[in-house]
Amino acid sequence: MADPKGFLKVQERELPKRRPVPVRIMDFKEVYENQDPTQLRRQAGRCMDCGIPFCHSGCPLGNLIPEWNDLIWRGEGRQAIERLHATNNFPEFTGTLCPAPCEASCVLGINQPAVTIKQVEVSIIDQAWANGWVTPHPPERLTGKTVAVVGSGPAGLAAAQQLTRAGHTVAVYERDDRIGGLLRYGIPDFKMEKKRLDARLAQMQAEGTRFRAGVTIGEDIAWDDLRSRYDAVVIATGATVPRDLPIPGRDLLGVHFAMDYLVQQNKVVAGDQVAAQITAEGRHVVVIGGGDTGADCIGTAHRQGALSVTNLAIGIQPPAERPEHQPWPTTPTLFEVSSAHEEGGERVYLASTVEFLANEAGEVRALRVAETEYLDGRRVPKSGTEREIPADLVLIAMGFTGPESDTLHGQLRVPFENGTVERDGDYATSEAGVFVAGDAGRGQSLIVWAIAEGRAAASAVDRYLEGETQLPFPVRPTDRALTV
Numbered sequence: 001m002a003d004p005k006g007f008l009k010v011q012e013r014e015l016p017k018r019r020p021v022p023v024r025i026m027d028f029k030e031v032y033e034n035q036d037p038t039q040l041r042r043q044a045g046r047c048m049d050c051g052i053p054f055c056h057s058g059c060p061l062g063n064l065i066p067e068w069n070d071l072i073w074r075g076e077g078r079q080a081i082e083r084l085h086a087t088n089n090f091p092e093f094t095g096t097l098c099p100a101p102c103e104a105s106c107v108l109g110i111n112q113p114a115v116t117i118k119q120v121e122v123s124i125i126d127q128a129w130a131n132g133w134v135t136p137h138p139p140e141r142l143t144g145k146t147v148a149v150v151g152s153g154p155a156g157l158a159a160a161q162q163l164t165r166a167g168h169t170v171a172v173y174e175r176d177d178r179i180g181g182l183l184r185y186g187i188p189d190f191k192m193e194k195k196r197l198d199a200r201l202a203q204m205q206a207e208g209t210r211f212r213a214g215v216t217i218g219e220d221i222a223w224d225d226l227r228s229r230y231d232a233v234v235i236a237t238g239a240t241v242p243r244d245l246p247i248p249g250r251d252l253l254g255v256h257f258a259m260d261y262l263v264q265q266n267k268v269v270a271g272d273q274v275a276a277q278i279t280a281e282g283r284h285v286v287v288i289g290g291g292d293t294g295a296d297c298i299g300t301a302h303r304q305g306a307l308s309v310t311n312l313a314i315g316i317q318p319p320a321e322r323p324e325h326q327p328w329p330t331t332p333t334l335f336e337v338s339s340a341h342e343e344g345g346e347r348v349y350l351a352s353t354v355e356f357l358a359n360e361a362g363e364v365r366a367l368r369v370a371e372t373e374y375l376d377g378r379r380v381p382k383s384g385t386e387r388e389i390p391a392d393l394v395l396i397a398m399g400f401t402g403p404e405s406d407t408l409h410g411q412l413r414v415p416f417e418n419g420t421v422e423r424d425g426d427y428a429t430s431e432a433g434v435f436v437a438g439d440a441g442r443g444q445s446l447i448v449w450a451i452a453e454g455r456a457a458a459s460a461v462d463r464y465l466e467g468e469t470q471l472p473f474p475v476r477p478t479d480r481a482l483t484v
C-alpha cells in the first residue's frame with residue numbers, strides 16, 4: 001500500500017516482546033556540552049550590531065543581545081552578565097530551555113545561520129556563577145508594603161525577585177512541596193538540572209524573598225483572606241488543566257496524563273520515594289502530543305528503559321526549512337528535533353487516536369489510530385484507515401486548557417476570559433490590588449514569556465503600591481512581538 005507519509009511504519013513494524021529491559025545508558029544529568037570558548041567568541045563576533053536589532057523584538061524579554069555579544073567578543077564577561085541581568089532575572093533558565101525566537105529574527109539568518117544567541121546567553125551566566133559574579137541584591141530600604149505571589153514558576157519567581165528588590169516584603173506561596181513550578185516538577189533534569197533553580201532560590205532568599213511551599217491558596221488560605229492580609233497579590237498559578245482525550249478506553253489502566261508521569265520521575269531524581277511509580281521500564285510507550293511535554297516524556301521513557309517509544313501527532317509534519325508564508329523575521333513553525341528526539345523513538349504525524357483497547361485485566365494493550373484528514377479546516381479521523389498500535393503505557397501530552405478556576409472565581413470573583421484570568425494592559429484583574437502574570441493570564445506558553453510577564457507585572461504592582469515605579473515594563477499582556 002502507498003504510504004508517502006510513513007503512517008504505516010509503526011503498525012507494520014515487528015515490536016519486540018516485553019522483556020528483557022534494555023541496558024540503560026542514559027542518566028538524568030543535563031545533556032548539553034560546554035561550549036568551546038574560542039567558538040563562543042567567534043559566534044559572539046559574528047553579531048553585526050545591526051542598526052535595528054530585530055533579535056530584540058524577537059526576544060520577549062527584549063534582551064540586549066548585540067551589547068552582550070560585543071562584550072563577550074571583547075572578553076568582558078563580567079559586564080556581559082550585567083547587561084544580561086538588566087533584562088532577564090534568570091538567564092540560566094532561558095539559556096537552557098528557551099526555543100530562542102531571537103535566533104529566528106537574527107538578521108544574519110536571512111542568508112546564513114543565525115548567531116547562536118542562546119548558547120552565548122547560557123555561557124555568560126555559567127561563567128558568572130563560576131566566578132562568583134552572581135550575588136544577592138537586597139533592597140537598600142524597605143517600603144513597609146507586602147505582596148503575596150501565588151505560584152512559584154518562572155512568572156512568580158521573576159515577579160517576586162523584582163518586587164523584593166524594590167523594597168517590598170514578598171512571600172511566594174506554592175502548593176507543591178518544593179518551589180519552582182514547572183521548572184521543578186515538569187521539566188526533567190536532562191533539560192535543566194535543578195541545581196540551577198536551587199542556586200537562584202538561594203540568591204532570592206538572601207535578598208529577602210520568603211518561600212511558603214506546601215500551601216494551597218483557595219484551600220489552606222482562602223483567596224479573599226490572602227488579599228486582605230497583603231497589600232497586593234500576584235496570581236502566577238500557571239495553566240495547569242491538562243487537555244484530555246475523552247475517547248473510549250480513556251479510563252484503562254496504563255493511560256495517564258504526561259504531568260502525572262513527569263512529576264513522579266522528577267521527584268525520584270530529587271531523591272524521593274514514589275509509591276507505585278508510573279514507569280516506562282520494559283514497556284511499549286505511546287506519547288500522544290508533539291510539543292515540549294511530549295518530548296520530555298520521550299526522553300524520560302528512554303531513560304527508564306522503555307522497549308519502544310512512539311510519538312503521535314495529529315497534524316502534518318512541519319517543514320524543516322522556513323516556509324515562504326512565514327518569512328524572516330517571524331518565528332516559523334518548524335520540525336523540531338530536541339535532544340530527546342535525537343535519542344530515539346518513532347515520530348508519527350497525521351495520527352488521530354480514536355480508541356484505547358484493553359486486555360483482559362483492563363490494562364491498555366493498544367491504540368486504535370486513524371489517519372487525520374482535514375475537513376472544513378477541522379482535523380478528523382479518516383474512516384477506513386484505522387490501525388492498531390501496541391502499547392502498554394500511554395501518556396497524554398496534548399497541552400493545557402488554562403488555569404484552574406474554581407476557588408479563584410468563587411473566593412475572589414476574578415473573571416476569566418477565553419479560559420484564562422482576565423486582566424487589563426497593566427496585568428491588573430478587576431479586583432483592586434490583584435494582578436496576574438504568566439501562563440495563568442496568557443495561557444500555555446514559554447518560560448521566556450513567563451519571566452517577561454513576571455517582571456512587567458511587578459512594575460505594575462510597584463506602581464499600584466507606590467504611585468510610581470523605577471522597575472522596567474518589558475511587555476504588555478497583548479504583546480506577541482514577533483513570537484508566539
Ligand SMILES: Cc1cc2nc3c(=O)[nH]c(=O)nc-3n(C[C@H](O)[C@H](O)[C@H](O)COP(=O)(O)OP(=O)(O)OC[C@H]3O[C@@H](n4cnc5c(N)ncnc54)[C@H](O)[C@@H]3O)c2cc1C
Pocket residue numbers: 097098099150151152153154155156173174175176180181182183186187191215216217218236237238239240262292293296437438439440444445446447448450
Ligand atoms: C513538561 C513541560 C515542559 C516544558 N518545557 C518547556 C521548555 O523547554 N521551554 C519553555 O520555554 N517552556 C516549556 N514549558 C512551558 C513552561 O514551563 C511554562 O510556560 C512556564 O513554566 C509557565 O510559568 P508560570 O510561572 O506561569 O507557571 P508554572 O510554571 O506552571 O507555575 C505555576 C505554579 O503555581 C502553583 N499553583 C497553582 N495553583 C496554586 C494555588 N492555588 N496555590 C498555590 N500554588 C499554586 C503550581 O503548583 C505551580 O507550581 C514546558 C511545559 C511543560 C508542562
Ligand code: SF4
Pocket residue numbers: 058059060061063065094095098099100101102103117118121448
Ligand atoms: S531569552 Fe530566549 S529569545 Fe531571549 S535572547 Fe535568550 S534565547 Fe533568545
